Amino acid sequence: MQELELTLTVEEVNQILEALGNQPFKSVFALIGKIQRQAGEQLQGGELPPA
Secondary structure, three states, rough: OOOOOOOOOHHHHHHHHHHHHHOOHHHHHHHHHHHHHHHHHOOOOOOOOOO
């Protein structure tokens, strides 16, 4: 599978996560986890700030 690298602000990532949170959990949980892991690796403290 081809991967993309995007540059987004923390606020933009939080908007995406909020939108995904409105979808059925079983359809988006893996994607949410992947976003959170990658963002956490880049942010000090390892976690996204609250939305």
